[in-house]
Amino acid sequence: MSNELFNLRLVSDFNLETLGRYLDNDAAWPPVATSIAPFGQIFPSLLDSAGSHEQNFCFVWSSLEGAVPSFRKMLDFDTVDRTALFAEVSYFADCVKKCHSRFKATFVASWTLPSFYRGLGILDFQNNAGLRRLTLEMNLALIEELDGIAGIYVLDSSRWLEVTANPWSPKLWYLSKTPYRSEVFGRAAQDLKVAIGTVLGSARKLLVIDLDDTLWGGIIGDVGWENIVLGGHDHKGEAFVDFQRALKSLRNRGILLAIASKNQEEIAFQAFENRPEMVLKLEDFAGWRINWNDKAANIAALASELNLGLQSVVFIDDNPVERARVREALPEVLVPEWPDDKTSYASTLLQLDCFDLPQITDEDRSRGQMYLNERQREKGKAEYQSVEEWLHSLETVVTVEELNQSNVPRVVQLLNKTNQMNLSTRRMTENELGAWLKQERRKLWAFRVRDRFSDSGLTGILSLEAGSNGHRIVDFVLSCRVMGRDIERVMVAVAIQYSRSLGVSELTAKYLETAKNKPCRDFWLRSGLTQGVENTFSWDFTRPYPLPAHLEVIGLSDDESKHELLRNREGQVTSALL
């Protein structure tokens, strides 16, 4: 991860200096430097466009009455026009949106009503004048106003207040216009760091898990599958089932699961085959290493098998010795401390923030299934005489499309998460990408891949920029899940055909090396393009770029109403595609 220092603008109607101090002093990644807008001037600060262009992120944390002045009257049980009050919520949301246009991402804290307000007591949720009910309604209205705005995220501030029994401090308020005790700001700072890291693409993708005393109770090799602790009328057995449910929920969100266990494989499998209480089935796991080898080596092998870097991996094991070993051997792997108490397993897992994503796409949800299909695909490979024959057998279809509203979240995600097959490793938000593409000299295509085993979804991005000397490939990004199946060559062909159709005389691609994108350079070296100086590759335009015969390429014409399918089996991408 880069050591770049990120700027964070704090905007509030109260004093956020303590939060700023926590953030500035926290050594955890990502490092941030805060600047604080003058408190008490929330609207001028939100609307002030001057001098904040160097800020990356913005955090807005307001009191109810600071953002919605009519709420002050509600606190006094004065008469308030509800329509006017919700119009103020809308106005606040509009100001946040205007403010957001200057930032990579904007975080907004949800509103909370101090617990010392009893409001209408037992009527507080039942009457339109109830403060607590109104707080919920105002939060919902704010969330709906900001919903769907790329790069704006509403954070649940009630979580920060749970850190202490008395989060509000009237004394601090009167002394320094700070409403909360320090611990609340400490917790908020942690959450903000996670939120910024999430936007920057720090999410982990693979969870490697131990079996004995982790997925079930007991040592299966000693007690047999019949006697492991799982389910039944037993508090620990129930806790293991709930832990498996929590793991399954991660798998359904797109986190890959894998097993690293010191066991005999066929004995471990007996639990999956014979115990109906097993929530997790073998097909829920993208891979496993069940043997007596070093767990660190097994985890590294699993990550490599799944084409993932170690910085994407989390390892859970009940054994502190194994945890220490993996931490020492593989420092990039996240190894959370794990409780001795089995009944805390599920809640400990569900508290982990390392899997947070800035958005969840269809590709995320089906990732586990995709890796299962990949295993079947690889298994079938052995049945063929050559790699070419195997590739033919896959019946791969590549669909090329331009950027549109439905695919932009996935394109942005792919751009920000892909490390290995990535020519320039540009990281951009949706807003930044939209701004970049506004110039007509720039073009971007997305590539979807499916074969007879599965639909891998949107897995490739290609972008071009026209310059005085021809076209330059800016982004060349392909998900590791479809690497090595000649999709790369389709992408190059699209770039070349597009440039040829415009009569451009030169197409170049400049490889920018990172610690993780060597596979990209390897591809360009064998791509057929001529290597020039400084890792620049170019194509001789006197001839078309051949496509592998085993691929079918489908594209939509620019006129979407035609929706004509343009097929290619002859080694050319039809120009109507472009």
Add this chain to the structure above:
Amino acid sequence: MTLGTSNRLDSAFDAIYAAIAELNLQMPKNRQIQPRPDTALFGEKGQLDSLALANFIVITEQKLEESFGIQLDLTQDDPFSGQNGYFGTIESLARYISSFTETKSSE
């Protein structure tokens, strides 16, 4: 159980040091408060600005409530005036707290 003067003073120091450990999480690396009796807190040579002092007061009051089971208002006199002796150093604050708790226990 009643505490002797020496025990009261030790407990006051413990509570202050615990508050300092918590406060240091929000203090820059080069302005960490040293948990020593002669560390100057607020005033001319003090290391706390007004916001840090406000946070320190609230944290310390909480620690004292946990340690002694009594509520002590450390802002009875204006802590920001710089004239009050008990925020001069950690030791002066500990002695003030110890004496206050002694008075309270004898009431």
